[in-house]
Amino acid sequence: MKKTQSKPTIIPKMYCNLFGHDYQVSKKVTYHVKEYTCRHCKKELTTNSNGNLTELTPKFKEINDILSRIHASRTQRLKKKSFASSIY
Ligand SMILES: [Zn+2]
Numbered sequence: 001m002k003k004t005q006s007k008p009t010i011i012p013k014m015y016c017n018l019f020g021h022d023y024q025v026s027k028k029v030t031y032h033v034k035e036y037t038c039r040h041c042k043k044e045l046t047t048n049s050n051g052n053l054t055e056l057t058p059k060f061k062e063i064n065d066i067l068s069r070i071h072a073s074r075t076q077r078l079k080k081k082s083f084a085s086s087i088y
Helices: 012-019 058-087
Strands: 023-028 034-038 044-047 053-055
Touching: 044 058
Parallel strands: none
Antiparallel strands: 023 034, 034 044, 044 053
């Protein structure tokens, strides 16, 4: 790649094409599933059921929403369980 003088106005998508996306965790759905957003172009990814990253489509948002609710109720139940077992 040729090194050019850094232009102040690189459009985010161009930046991502050159350097790759810079994903940051935007939401933790479960222990294994997270949502990521690119700092530059705001592209969103999520972990799919195979553990791979995939584009965060409305369908996946829906799935993640359900997953996070299941996850929340599960972790809450676990907390209750360990609380109960510490009594007996
Ligand atoms: Zn990007």
